[in-house]
Every structure is written in structure tokens, then in C-alpha cells.
Amino acid sequence: GDSVTQMEGPVTLSEEAFLTINCTYTATGYPSLFWYVQYPGEGLQLLLKATKADDKGSNKGFEATYRKETTSFHLEKGSVQVSDSAVYFCALSDRETGNQFYFGTGTSLTVIP
Amino acid sequence: EPEVTQTPSHQVTQMGQEVILRCVPISNHLYFYWYRQILGQKVEFLVSFYNNEISEKSEIFDDQFSVERPDGSNFTLKIRSTKLEDSAMYFCASSGLRYNEQFFGPGTRLTVL
Numbered sequence: 405g406d407s408v409t410q411m412e413g414p415v416t417l418s419e420e421a422f423l424t425i426n427c428t429y430t431a432t433g434y435p436s437l438f439w440y441v442q443y444p445g446e447g448l449q450l451l452l453k454a455t456k457a458d459d460k461g462s463n464k465g466f467e468a469t470y471r472k473e474t475t476s477f478h479l480e481k482g483s484v485q486v487s488d489s490a491v492y493f494c495a496l497s498d499r500e501t502g503n504q505f506y507f508g509t510g511t512s513l514t515v516i517p
Numbered sequence: 518e519p520e521v522t523q524t525p526s527h528q529v530t531q532m533g534q535e536v537i538l539r540c541v542p543i544s545n546h547l548y549f550y551w552y553r554q555i556l557g558q559k560v561e562f563l564v565s566f567y568n569n570e571i572s573e574k575s576e577i578f579d580d581q582f583s584v585e586r587p588d589g590s591n592f593t594l595k596i597r598s599t600k601l602e603d604s605a606m607y608f609c610a611s612s613g614l615r616y617n618e619q620f621f622g623p624g625t626r627l628t629v630l
Contacts, residue, residue, distance in 0.1 A: 438618060447521065448560075448608065448621035493560065502573045503548065503615045507560035 406431045406501050410494045410508025417484055417515050425479040425492055425511045433500025437470055437477040440493040484515045519543045521622035523609050529628045533598050538625045540592045540609030549592045550610040550619060599629045
């Protein structure tokens with residue numbers, strides 16, 4: 405079945421450090437891939453998405469590239485800020501298995517000044 | 518910017534009691550969802566709802582669960598007789614199109630004692 409495996413956390417970085425959060429997936433069909441972010445006390449917010457192979461999603465300095473050959477969608481940011489502290493969720497939706505989302509476990513990021 | 522809202526933010530109940538979790542999806546959306554996240558585990562799909570009926574449900578969504586759209590704005594999840602293992606964060610989501618990104622509410626934390 406479909407699933408998402410996400411890098412375990414928590415992750416603690418200093419401000420301006422480089423961030424990578426790994427995400428790999430298993431899918432029956434040809435999925436769309438998403439990164440959601442959850443700030444403290446808030447809901448899941450869409451950060452970026454990619455719907456086909458080699459697409460790069462980007463938003464707020466974050467990027468992720470849909471790699472079909474490695475079934476990956478790693479999240480990266482060149483220089484993190486304290487305000488990026490949140491929990492990040494990788495997710496997929498797959499038309500072959502319906503319109504539910506499959507989520508990873510979430511990675512907690514703390515950025516210290 | 519339109520958003521999904523959920524009430525209450527935290528619900529504490531005794532085992533065996535009925536609970537109703539409420540959601541107001543984004544007003545022009547047609548597809549509605551419930552997910553849950555047990556502490557430390559993945560966000561799991563429960564059910565999707567379209568055109569006033571359930572379109573998909575997971576194995577978790579057994580006879581103890583039901584969903585309803587009682588009017589044009591609310592979307593509710595009812596648990597008839599809560600168990601300790603129902604303690605989780607419950608997220609409501611909505612989308613405008615079937616396979617598009619889903620917009621999530623802030624969640625309701627359910628604690629069953």
C-alpha cells in the first residue's frame with residue numbers, strides 16, 4: 405500500500421544553517437507529493453507541492469524536488485530562521501488509491517538564535 | 518484568507534461517553550475529511566465525505582464513528598462510545614477539487630479518561 409517515510413526528529417539547528425528533511429514514499433500509482441508545516445497551536449498548512457516527476461515545489465525559501473527514480477521528496481532550505489521552528493509533514497495523494505492523504509510521522513524542527 | 522476552523526480545541530471525556538467534534542470547512546469546498554494523530558504516530562486518514570455521503574473510509578472508521586453535514590457549513594465527527602485509544606488529535610480538512618491539496622483545521626485534542 406501507499407506510505408511515506410520521513411526522517412526522524414527532533415532536529416535542532418542554529419539560525420542560518422542548511423536544512424534537509426528526508427522523505428521517501430511508496431505508491432501504487434503516480435502520486436502528488438506535499439510538504440505541510442504545523443506551527444505551534446495551529447493547523448497543518450500547505451508549504452509546497454509537486455505533482456509530477458522532476459517538478460520542484462518551492463515556497464518561503466523551502467524547496468523539494470519530486471524524484472521518481474529514488475521515490476523521494478526531500479525538503480531543503482539554505483538558511484533557516486527562528487521563525488521556521490515547527491513540525492514538518494511529508495504527504496502524498498494517489499489517484500489509484502483514492503483521495504486520502506498519506507502522511508509521514510512529522511519532523512520537529514527547532515532553530516536557535 | 519479562508520480557513521478551516523474546528524471546535525473545541527480540547528475535549529476531555531470519560532470512557533464510554535459520546536463526543537461530537539465540529540468543523541467548519543472552507544465555504545466553497547466540496548470534499549471533506551477527518552484525520553487523526555495519536556501522540557507520536559502518523560497522521561491517519563479516517564474518512565472522506567462528498568455530496569452528503571461517505572466516499573471513502575479507513576479500517577479505523579468503524580461503527581463507533583459517524584460523520585454528518587447537518588447544515589450548509591458544519592461537518593461533524595461523532596464517536597458513540599469513546600475508548601481510551603481514541604485519545605488523539607483530530608484534524609478536519611477540506612478541498613475544492615478531489616485530488617487537490619487539502620486545507621486543514623487546527624485540530625481538536627481529544628482526551629479519553
